[in-house]
Amino acid sequence: MFPLRDHNPSNCTPYVVYVLIAANVLAFVLYAGLNNDPRALMQFYQTYAIIPAEIVGGENASTLLTSTFIHGGLMHLGGNMLFLWIFGDNLEDEMGxxxxLAFYIACGLGAGLIHVLAAPTSQVPTIGASGAIAGVMGGYLLLFPKARVDILLILIIFFRVITVPASLMLGLWLVLQIFGGFGSNPDEGGVAYWAHAGGFAVGLVLVLPLWLRRGGTRYWRQTAGTPPNPKTQYTYSVTRVPRLPRKKKNSDRSKPGPWGK
Known part of the structure; x- marks a missing residue:
């Protein structure tokens, strides 16, 4: 289940989203050459990725931030940036x-700390912007629960694009992260499910004051949970194709021509 776009136009240019995407892509390009040297790559992860046991020991706290700009491959990077592109612009529009930017960083830090709490003895490096972007998704859910989202549904060999409410798509995503967290061992590596779920929760909490200032449940009743942006209006004008004048028919067929009848 991959989101393709949301039906929620933004009223501002999301400069911060653009900068974050560019920064993640640039970072990936800069260390991509290390993939050919496993020892150098591991040293890079030891320096910039979250290692929970080290955080608990009071070391490398800066990795809570630097790890959010490191990805394990193109699919990892592309998936995260797609989610940020779809859901980030509307929150930037609402917040400024x-x-x-402060909200995004706070979600990333919070997600990293929750991952550390879930696996305090783990020596496995953890990387990715997923926790920060999960916070964006949590904030989006609180403000726009009924925004329409186009998702690509993949069922083995069948592919179909369907449109669902954001509450369904994001709620199902959160449930999958929670179930994944209970069904996995963080000490063994793999997907950092609790970082995802934790980042989502941090985003909800941080956006809560904004939601309350808008009126809380009254804001939902007024907007029906849909984006407050007006529907796009399309204007058009009819283009008239010039018509060539018709040739007049000779109605007097009895009149002889110059060569006779």
Whole structure:
């Protein structure tokens, strides 16, 4: 289940989203060459990725931030940036540019800390912007629960694009992360499910004051949970194709021509 777009136009240019995507892509390009040297790559992860046991020991706290700009491959990077592209612009529109940047960083830090709490003895490096972006998704759910989202549904060999409410798509995603967290061992590596679920929760909590200022449940009743942006209006004008004048028919067929009848 992959989101393709949301039907929720933004009223501002999401400069922070653009910068975050560019920063993640640039970071990936800069260390991509290390993939050919496993020892150098592991040293890179030891320096910039979250290692919960080290955080608990009071070391490398800066990795809570640096890890959010590191990805394990193109699919990892592309998936995260797609989610940020779809859901980030509307929160940046609602919050403002700098507050949204602070919100994004706070979600990333919170997700990293929750991952550390879930696996305090783990020596496995953890990377990715998923926790921060999960926070964006949590905030989006609180403000726009009924925004329409186009998702690509994959069932073995069948592919179909369907449109669902954001509450269904994001709620199902959160449930999958929670079930994944209970069904996995963080000490063994793999997907950092609790970082995802934790980041989502942090995003909900941080957006809660904004939601309350808008009126809380009254805001939902007024907007029916849908984006407050007006529907796009399309204007058009009819283009008239010029018509060529018809040739007049000779109605007097009895009149002889110059060569006779």
């Amino acid at each position: 540019h700098l507050p949204f």
